[in-house]
Amino acid sequence: MRKIRTLVLVYFAILILSGCGTLTTVFQADSVTKRKLNQVETKCELVPRIYSGIAYDFCVLRGKPSQAELWLVPVPELIMVDIVLSAALDTALLPYTIYEQIQSGSIYIQ
Numbered sequence: 001m002r003k004i005r006t007l008v009l010v011y012f013a014i015l016i017l018s019g020c021g022t023l024t025t026v027f028q029a030d031s032v033t034k035r036k037l038n039q040v041e042t043k044c045e046l047v048p049r050i051y052s053g054i055a056y057d058f059c060v061l062r063g064k065p066s067q068a069e070l071w072l073v074p075v076p077e078l079i080m081v082d083i084v085l086s087a088a089l090d091t092a093l094l095p096y097t098i099y100e101q102i103q104s105g106s107i108y109i110q
Helices: 002-018 021-027 030-039 052-061 075-092 094-104
Strands: none
Touching (some): 021 052, 052 075, 075 094
16 A cells, blocks of 8 residues: 555656656756747747746746646646745756856747
């Protein structure tokens, strides 16, 4: 029973983190961020690298409304959870993202 619970928790964590704004913007290529935001037809033109996870999440919220549900929870509610998690991770990565902002500038979407 304990193994099953552990596997379910690990699977849940992997699914949540795969959509994490910070992981998308910091650890994947800029083209991935651009493609994902263009898929939701966001109105954002750029994502700054500093606190990029939070900016990414707000860009998703500004995109085309979705009636999709994930785990019986509407997607916007999951994004609100991700904003909190991204805030913590963005803060931890702040020295790196400041350096990246200076070196590479923002991630342009349009």
